[in-house]
Amino acid sequence: MQALTNRSKVVSKKEMTFVEKLYLPAIFGGLMITVSHFFRKKPTIKYPEQKREIAGVFRGQHVLKRDEIGAERCTACGLCAVACPAEAITMTAAERQPGEEGLYREEKYAAKYEINMLRCIFCGDCEEACPKEAIFLTDRIVQADYKRNIFVYGKDLLVEPKDNPIDLSKRQTPEVKEFKHHTEYQHNQTFDKKQKIKAGGH
Amino acid sequence: MVLTPIIFKIILVLCVFGITLLVATYSTYAERKIAAFLQDRIGPDRAGPFGILQPLADAVKMFMKEEMIPTVSNKWLFILGPALALLTACMTGVVIPWGKSLIIGGHEYSLQITDLNIGILYLFGVVSLGVYGIMIGGWASNNKYSLLGGIRASSQMISYEVAMGLSIIALVMTTGTLSLKDIAAAQHGGHWNFFIQPLGCLIFIICAFAETNRAPFDLAECETELIGGYHTEYSSMKLGFFLFAEYINMFISSAVIATFYFGGYNMPFVGRFVHDPNWLAVLGIVFMFAKISFGIFFFMWVRWTIPRFRYDQLMNLGWKVLIPLSILNIVVTGVFMMRHEIMAYFVK
Numbered sequence: 001m002q003a004l005t006n007r008s009k010v011v012s013k014k015e016m017t018f019v020e021k022l023y024l025p026a027i028f029g030g031l032m033i034t035v036s037h038f039f040r041k042k043p044t045i046k047y048p049e050q051k052r053e054i055a056g057v058f059r060g061q062h063v064l065k066r067d068e069i070g071a072e073r074c075t076a077c078g079l080c081a082v083a084c085p086a087e088a089i090t091m092t093a094a095e096r097q098p099g100e101e102g103l104y105r106e107e108k109y110a111a112k113y114e115i116n117m118l119r120c121i122f123c124g125d126c127e128e129a130c131p132k133e134a135i136f137l138t139d140r141i142v143q144a145d146y147k148r149n150i151f152v153y154g155k156d157l158l159v160e161p162k163d164n165p166i167d168l169s170k171r172q173t174p175e176v177k178e179f180k181h182h183t184e185y186q187h188n189q190t191f192d193k194k195q196k197i198k199a200g201g202h
Numbered sequence: 203m204v205l206t207p208i209i210f211k212i213i214l215v216l217c218v219f220g221i222t223l224l225v226a227t228y229s230t231y232a233e234r235k236i237a238a239f240l241q242d243r244i245g246p247d248r249a250g251p252f253g254i255l256q257p258l259a260d261a262v263k264m265f266m267k268e269e270m271i272p273t274v275s276n277k278w279l280f281i282l283g284p285a286l287a288l289l290t291a292c293m294t295g296v297v298i299p300w301g302k303s304l305i306i307g308g309h310e311y312s313l314q315i316t317d318l319n320i321g322i323l324y325l326f327g328v329v330s331l332g333v334y335g336i337m338i339g340g341w342a343s344n345n346k347y348s349l350l351g352g353i354r355a356s357s358q359m360i361s362y363e364v365a366m367g368l369s370i371i372a373l374v375m376t377t378g379t380l381s382l383k384d385i386a387a388a389q390h391g392g393h394w395n396f397f398i399q400p401l402g403c404l405i406f407i408i409c410a411f412a413e414t415n416r417a418p419f420d421l422a423e424c425e426t427e428l429i430g431g432y433h434t435e436y437s438s439m440k441l442g443f444f445l446f447a448e449y450i451n452m453f454i455s456s457a458v459i460a461t462f463y464f465g466g467y468n469m470p471f472v473g474r475f476v477h478d479p480n481w482l483a484v485l486g487i488v489f490m491f492a493k494i495s496f497g498i499f500f501f502m503w504v505r506w507t508i509p510r511f512r513y514d515q516l517m518n519l520g521w522k523v524l525i526p527l528s529i530l531n532i533v534v535t536g537v538f539m540m541r542h543e544i545m546a547y548f549v550k
Contacts, residue, residue, distance in 0.1 A: 024404075027508060034240045034507045044244045 056170045059122040059137040062115055063166045064159040067105050072159060073134035076110035083129030088119035106132075113158060117142045117151040136168050210311050218295050218315060226449040227257045229498055233449075236502045264442035272343060272435050279342035284436065284443035287335025291450035293328045297321040298457045299386045301467045301486035305479050313483060314383055321382040322370060325458065326363070329413060333359040335447065336415070336422060340432030351431020354513065355422030358412055361520040362419075366409035368528035369402045372535040373462060386466030391473070394465040401531045403463040405524055410459060412520070414451040417505035421513060456497025457490070464493050 019025060045052050054060075067073050076093035094111035096104045103109075126135050145151065160166045231246070231253070238245030246253035271280055301313040318324050333356050340352020376398055377385050389395060396403050412419040423431045433444045460466055467486030476482050511519070537544065 027504075030507045031503060034503065037242055038236075038239045040242055042239075042242055042244050046244075046247070 054139055056173075058139045058170075059124045061117070061138055061140040061142045062120075062126070062153075062158055063136055063138050063140075063168075064110075064113065064155070065134055065136060065168070066160055066162065066165070069102060070162050071101070071103055071105040072109060073105055073132045074110045074113065075106040075108050075132055075134070076113070077108075077131065079129040079131060080126035080135055083125040084120075085123060085125060086119045086121045088116045088121075089126060090114050110155070113155050115153050115158065117153055118148065136166075136171060138166055138168065139170060140166075206309065207311070211315065214313070214315055218300070219292065222292060222295050222450055222453060223446075225453045225494075225498075226446055227261070229449040229452060230260060230445070231257045232498065233502050233505075236499065237506050240503070240506045261442070264439050267438040269440075270435070270437040272345070274344045275435065276342040276344070279338050280435075281440070283335050283339025283342055283432075284440045284447070285335075286338060287332065287447035288443045288450070290328055290332040290335060291447040291454065294325060294451075294454045295457070297324055297382050298454070298461055299383045299466060300490055302479070302483040304483050312383075313487065317381060317383045320380045322374065322380045325382075326367060326370075330359070330363060332413075332447075332451065335444075336432045339436065339444065340422075343432070343435035345435050347428045347430070348432050348434045351422045351428045351434070354428075355415060355432060358415075358419065358421060358516060358520075361517060362409045362412035362524070365405055365520060365524035365528050366413065368525060368532060369405040369409065370462070372402045372528070372532045373399055373406075375532070375535050375539065382461055386461050386468065389465040390468045392465075392468075392470035394463065394468075396463040399463065399531070399535070401527065402535075403459075405528050405531065406462065407459060408519075408524060410455040411501070411504065412516075414455050414501070415448060416452065416501055418508040418511050419516060420505075420510060421516060426510075452498055452501050453494065456494045456501065459497055460490060460493035466490060466493075 065073050076091050078091065078093075081087075081089040081091060090112075091110045091114070092112040093108050096107050096109055122137060124137050127137055142151070234256070235245040235253075237243075246256040249255040249259045271277055296315045297318055299312075299314040299317075303310045303312045305311070336355040337352045340348040340350075340355065343349070373385075373395060374380060377388055377395070379385060379388075385395070411417075415422045421431075423433070428434070433441055436444060467483075467490040469485070469489040472485055472489075473482070476485060
């Protein structure tokens with residue numbers, strides 16, 4: 001019979017020699033192996049002080065971006081909530097009042113925007129669905145906590161602070177933006193549709 | 203001035219007791235650190251610098267944990283078990299010579315709490331009592347796993363005590379004394395018993411591993427088979443007492459091995475550089491503790507290298523290998539000591 005893999009070994013149960021029966025050389029050899037590990041450099045990363053370098057395309061905690069003048073980009077269209085396979089996103093839309101132009105970019109905005117981080121699977125579909133380039137996943141890790149309701153992140157945690165913009169250059173590289181315009185890939189066809197919606201909206 | 207020796211003895215007793223507990227406390231830390239380092243990890247490093255306060259945190263945890271006494275257990279024996287284990291573990295330190303005598307104001311103060319002329323017998327007696335704590339604890343829990351652990355511990359200890367005693371007989375033959383003080387003193391200048399009795403030393407160390415219930419002979423605990431064995435039902439500080447007793451036993455075993463076979467407080471060539479007897483005594487303590495530390499390290503090193511024995515392998519090793527070997531050791535030692543008489547008989 002042909003072997004499935006070439007990793008199989010024939011087990012031999014031969015009689016042990018006298019030296020092998022003494023066990024002590026084997027024990028000594030084992031001790032030498034373990035002690036050689038004693039002085040080896042440890043691969044441990046001491047987490048809170050040291051952070052492991054994560055991949056550029058890492059998908060972590062979401063951010064709701066602001067535009068150039070600091071107005072929220074999100075227009076509460078709900079496409080992200082529809083795209084979300086885990087149904088983690090909910091929102092309530094509201095109409096922009098006169099004088100709030102600096103706060104919200106479009107005439108409609110999200111009065112309430114919540115992501116349940118326990119439901120979220122960090123697939124990035126919301127980011128892909130968003131026609132306004134408003135929601136992105138970042139390289140930040142969602143903090144652990146003891147209570148479940150703390151993981152429902154509201155706008156206070158999601159919208160980027162005005163004075164501290166979140167860097168997206170790792171995920172939104174020019175190559176990624178370029179790739180998104182190639183409509184011949186099925187992957188990008190929905191995006192293309194969104195582009196049309198976006199063009200129609202303006 | 204009559205009282206001074208007594209006061210000195212009291213201070214010495216307190217010191218030995220305190221140091222024993224301290225060493226046992228930090229052995230838990232050392233165990234975790236050494237285990238981590240041997241496995242390419244770092245180990246506890248959060249409590250204090252390098253995790254040096256970890257044993258204190260562990261002690262606080264042990265005290266704060268919920269105290270559980272099973273309703274089906276025999277309550278008094280259940281409490282007696284860990285107490286007895288810790289008591290017997292602490293009692294063995296009495297006969298060990300920690301260093302040479304200090305000379306203060308013309309008086310000589312021995313750094314041994316009591317020099318029993320049958321020190322070895324005392325040691326064996328107390329070590330044998332140690333199994334009662336485990337046995338009582340395992341039996342009083344009224345749990346099958348605990349009972350199995352207790353039975354295993356007792357049969358293992360009885361089996362290995364035989365080989366241990368026989369290996370010591372050869373040592374007693376060569377040194378001609380049962381007093382630990384004399385055994386330690388006879389090894390000055392590099393005449394360590396290890397070089398005279400290498401086989402006896404090996405057998406004694408193996409039996410010491412078995413007597414302290416350390417891996418590869420930790421069949422009494424055996425987490426994977428017996429869920430902790432004799433201390434399955436124990437919680438809180440009673441469990442802490444059992445674990446603590448194990449570490450104290452390890453410390454004392456290292457001290458006994460160092461005293462019997464590795465020169466105790468002696469170190470060759472030191473006498474040439476240091477002449478003041480008090481400084482020599484202090485250096486003797488330092489060397490003693492260096493040897494003990496290496497002994498403890500060796501215990502842990504072996505624990506994290508060798509897997510546990512199977513029960514029949516353990517019994518085979520004890521009865522079929524170690525006991526015949528130690529008897530052979532006695533015979534060879536005897537023949538070597540009597541070689542002139544034997545030669546005279548045949549040559550004549």
